[in-house]
Amino acid sequence: MRVRPALVLLPVLILLAGCAPEPASSPSPSASRTSSPTPTPTPSAIETTEPPATGTEFTTTALVDLCTERTRALAPDATYFGDMATTEWLASSSLWFVVIPKSLNGADSVAVCGIGGSQEAPVFALEGESLPDGVADIRAELLSGAPGGES
Structure with missing residues (x-):
């Protein structure tokens, strides 16, 4: 009688053995030469920090x-920290986004600019100042094409 339960379990064991995953095989040298390489992800337009090589x-x-120079009139006595400034190329807006930390009477703020054109003929889409936590909103406005809330 003990043989019967074993016979019933035998087909289940065979079925389960067929479901076991096969061990991963390493690709052969010839397979790696014939398969196409995986493309490297490229940064999106808003992540790009280098401008195209023409005119910018x-x-x-x-x-x-x-x-x-452009924002000095807003706070003539402020101390600008140009060595801590950040610049980012916003390809979708064709602008450089510039953020310069500054201090006035112990209060921290930042000068922000959106600059296009060329070094010989710069075009300002935006210039102003903000608290440091407002920089992301200003960047988003430049990316959307609506600096200062304009369309």
């Missing part, structure tokens, strides 16, 4: 100087 050449120093 600026040095970081020039961008920081332009933004400092």
Whole structure:
């Protein structure tokens, strides 16, 4: 009688053995030569920090100087920290987004600019100042094409 339960379990065991995963095989050298390489993901337009090579050449120093000069009238006595400035190429807006930390009477803020054109003929889409936590909103406005709430 003990043989019967074993006979009933035998087809179940065979069925389960067929469901076991096969061990992963390493690709052969010939297979890797014939398969196409996996493309490397490219950054999206808003992640790009380098501009295209035509007509948008600026040095970081020039961008920081332009933004400092343009926003100095808002706070003439402020101390600008150009060595801590950030610049980012916003390809979808064709603008450089420049953020320069500054301090006035112990209060921290930032100068922000959206600069297009070329180093020889810069075009300002935006210049102003903000608290540091407002930088992301200003960047989003530039990306959407609506600096300062304009369309």
